[in-house]
Amino acid sequence: TTTVTVRPIALGFNAVPKSLADQLSVPAGYTATVLYRLGDPIANNVAAYANNGSDTNFAQRAGDHHDGMTYFGLADNGIPDYQTGNTRGLLVMNHENITQQYLHAGLPTPAPRPESEAIKEIEAHGVSVIEVRRGTTWSYVQGSSFNRRITPNTPMSFSGPVRGNALLRTRYSTDGTQGRGTINNCANGTMPWGTYLTNEENWAGYFRRNAGDAAVRTAAGRAKENTSLTRYGIPEGRTGNYGWTTVTPADSSSTIFSRWNATAQAGAPADGSGDFRHEPFQFGWVVEIDPFDPNSTPRKRTALGRMNHEGCEIGRTVAGVRPAFYMGDDAQNEYIYKFVSNTAWSDADAGGQGNRLALGDKYLDAGTLYVARFDANGNGTWLPIVFGQGPLTASNATYPFEDQADVLANVRIAGDLLGATRMDRPEWTAVNPQTGEMYCTLTNNSSRTPANTDAANPRAYTDPKLPQGDVVNADPPTNAQATRGNANGHIIRLREAGDRSDATTFTWDIYAFGSGADLNAQNINLSGLDATNDFSSPDGLWFGLRSNITGQATPVMWIETDDGAYTDVTNCMLLAAIPGTVGDGATRTVSNTLTTAANVTTTSQTATRIGKAPGASLKRFLVGPKECEITGIYSTPDGRSLFINVQHPGENGSPTAPSSNWPSQTPGARPRSATVVITKDDGGVVGL
Numbered sequence: 029t030t031t032v033t034v035r036p037i038a039l040g041f042n043a044v045p046k047s048l049a050d051q052l053s054v055p056a057g058y059t060a061t062v063l064y065r066l067g068d069p070i071a072n073n074v075a076a077y078a079n080n081g082s083d084t085n086f087a088q089r090a091g092d093h094h095d096g097m098t099y100f101g102l103a104d105n106g107i108p109d110y111q112t113g114n115t116r117g118l119l120v121m122n123h124e125n126i127t128q129q130y131l132h133a134g135l136p137t138p139a140p141r142p143e144s145e146a147i148k149e150i151e152a153h154g155v156s157v158i159e160v161r162r163g164t165t166w167s168y169v170q171g172s173s174f175n176r177r178i179t180p181n182t183p184m185s186f187s188g189p190v191r192g193n194a195l196l197r198t199r200y201s202t203d204g205t206q207g208r209g210t211i212n213n214c215a216n217g218t219m220p221w222g223t224y225l226t227n228e229e230n231w232a233g234y235f236r237r238n239a240g241d242a243a244v245r246t247a248a249g250r251a252k253e254n255t256s257l258t259r260y261g262i263p264e265g266r267t268g269n270y271g272w273t274t275v276t277p278a279d280s281s282s283t284i285f286s287r288w289n290a291t292a293q294a295g296a297p298a299d300g301s302g303d304f305r306h307e308p309f310q311f312g313w314v315v316e317i318d319p320f321d322p323n324s325t326p327r328k329r330t331a332l333g334r335m336n337h338e339g340c341e342i343g344r345t346v347a348g349v350r351p352a353f354y355m356g357d358d359a360q361n362e363y364i365y366k367f368v369s370n371t372a373w374s375d376a377d378a379g380g381q382g383n384r385l386a387l388g389d390k391y392l393d394a395g396t397l398y399v400a401r402f403d404a405n406g407n408g409t410w411l412p413i414v415f416g417q418g419p420l421t422a423s424n425a426t427y428p429f430e431d432q433a434d435v436l437a438n439v440r441i442a443g444d445l446l447g448a449t450r451m452d453r454p455e456w457t458a459v460n461p462q463t464g465e466m467y468c469t470l471t472n473n474s475s476r477t478p479a480n481t482d483a484a485n486p487r488a489y490t491d492p493k494l495p496q497g498d499v500v501n502a503d504p505p506t507n508a509q510a511t512r513g514n515a516n517g518h519i520i521r522l523r524e525a526g527d528r529s530d531a532t533t534f535t536w537d538i539y540a541f542g543s544g545a546d547l548n549a550q551n552i553n554l555s556g557l558d559a560t561n562d563f564s565s566p567d568g569l570w571f572g573l574r575s576n577i578t579g580q581a582t583p584v585m586w587i588e589t590d591d592g593a594y595t596d597v598t599n600c601m602l603l604a605a606i607p608g609t610v611g612d613g614a615t616r617t618v619s620n621t622l623t624t625a626a627n628v629t630t631t632s633q634t635a636t637r638i639g640k641a642p643g644a645s646l647k648r649f650l651v652g653p654k655e656c657e658i659t660g661i662y663s664t665p666d667g668r669s670l671f672i673n674v675q676h677p678g679e680n681g682s683p684t685a686p687s688s689n690w691p692s693q694t695p696g697a698r699p700r701s702a703t704v705v706i707t708k709d710d711g712g713v714v715g716l
């Protein structure tokens with residue numbers, strides 16, 4: 029047996045320097061082991077991955093672009109054990125997207141796409157469930173009966189208020205209760221009853237929509253669908269990512285390619301039951317998976333709204349109080365949401381021993397969805413998204429809502445009408461288990477301008493490449509995209525009124541602003557970052573488990589970065605933090621100076637609330653290989669094994685000239701997204 033050492037509230041490692049090397053770096057005294065790579069076989073009869081474009085059957089291999097991830101501990105007898113399951117467990121992870129050029133023998137074949145290539149590309153998306161075990165080192169268990177791949181073709185069911193709604197009727201489900209698959213799964217949520225939430229983010233990009241579609245919908249009396257499709261990023265003229273609809277399948281009855289064409293077919297039933305015009309409404313949901321039952325059908329939880337879902341993390345649970353679920357909609361100028369269940373929390377539902385998807389029904393299918401408004405005085409309001417209240421009525425001129433299902437399927441339009449605060453791309457959410465404070469990464473926003481800054485999104489046109497007194501010489505700036513708007517992102521945090529998850533008001537401040545350490549403190553490096561902790565484009569965010577530590581100490585908050593404005597200086601990274609609390613800093617004024625092409629200077633000054641400089645309570649823990657993003661993160665209950673994901677290393681290379689070889693050491697090897705497990709050489713808690 030081992031005992032957890034009580035340690036002071038301090039980070040017990042030396043910061044890792046920034047790096048552009050094609051390697052993964054961790055602090056001295058730590059070991060990183062590659063665990064589960066793109067293409068690794070999960071079933072016994074599947075060959076090892078050749079990694080030369082010849083591999084097939086991705087429905088039985090690790091998918092690509094590992095993202096959000098949870099470790100669910102198992103006891104020796106295979107039942108959930110969240111307290112002591114430290115050497116055997118299930119890793120559940122998203123495969124958000126693909127690095128297309130490494131999946132085929134040569135460069136991808138242009139349209140019309142060959143069926144064999146498109147099948148691989150589709151199946152390399154989705155979710156993995158794999159069993160992992162710790163012997164002398166960690167490894168995954170090929171052939172485990174728990175192993176499962178969920179792909180864009182896997183049957184799904186709908187639950188909550190939108191189930192059975194007219195908007196969900198397609199050829200795959202004429203009554204709108206079922207559907208197929210999940211795609212572009214980004215970030216996650218870990219439910220205390222033992223399920224995994226995976227979140228459909230940039231799903232809109234996969235859909236084709238031909239010219240003339242709007243006219244067919246309008247003639248069918250469904251003109252408002254055009255408003256919705258445009259608001260969600262599917263205007264007429266889109267061809268769809270990877271051109272899957274251009275495949276002519278050998279089996280002419282197959283619809284796995286044509287289902288990505290959302291164009292309404294003239295002559296098909298107006299209710300959508302005979303074509304795929306409503307297929308885009310089947311995506312954009314939070315999907316709940318029971319990882320312990322490989323035969324279970326994932327449920328799309330429609331009460332949580334339809335958007336570019338990123339994180340969906342549950343707030344601190346308190347017996348007798350209705351729990352909250354915090355969510356970001358990751359696109360420029362979108363919103364932060366909170367769902368409050370109608371059902372008060374019961375501690376008996378934790379632990380994963382019950383009927384897990386039924387517990388999901390209990391907490392996730394009925395409640396109130398809110399969208400956040402951040403006020404300049406440091407207060408905020410959760411605005412209820414409820415049909416019949418305020419502008420969300422059948423007589424609304426922008427979008428005449430029919431019912432609550434219509435509101436939930438079009439929450440972005442509801443957020444617009446309610447006057448929610450447009451954020452700098454909300455990504456992951458995380459909740460401090462000690463205080464209940466919610467943190468959300470705002471990764472960056474190249475479209476933020478000085479004229480539309482606000483207290484919660486106060487930076488714009490601050491060129492990170494320019495020294496003190498930054499002036500950008502054109503409007504928009506003519507230099508790189510990454511230098512526009514809020515190029516480096518920030519992390520906002522809020523504290524609910526009365527520390528209650530069901531509160532409708534909150535206070536907030538900004539925990540940290542991303543920035544290079546060398547940039548000026550007046551309008552860019554507002555948090556005083558230094559060489560040990562400077563970062564850009566925060567994305568993944570996770571608090572360690574209370575079980576990782578003893579006593580009342582706050583667990584470590586882990587911050588992961590995405591490809592952003594800083595990748596000319598360093599590859600993406602993982603940082604560890606011991607955060608403070610809302611209000612520990614000061615209110616300050618940020619100046620954004622812009623010189624337009626006409627040489628007219630405008631200055632916008634935004635008062636904001638800034639947390640105290642993180643200093644030694646924020647340190648860089650890991651730097652990844654070239655052209656990667658550091659994504660999913662979770663640990664064993666004892667915190668002694670930390671799992672992280674490395675997404676799309678070498679994403680800008682070609683099959684014949686890969687720009688990274690990681691995790692291989694062999695020159696010329698194609699890079700692979702992979703899960704890495706990090707342990708401390710003395711056996712201690714990672715990070716402390």
Ligand code: FEO
Pocket residue numbers: 124214215229338358455
């Ligand atoms: Fe898939 Fe917003 O990250």
Ligand code: CA
Pocket residue numbers: 214215338455456567568590
């Ligand atoms: Ca992300």
Ligand code: CA
Pocket residue numbers: 455471567590
């Ligand atoms: Ca991102």
Ligand code: CA
Pocket residue numbers: 590657675676
């Ligand atoms: Ca990425």
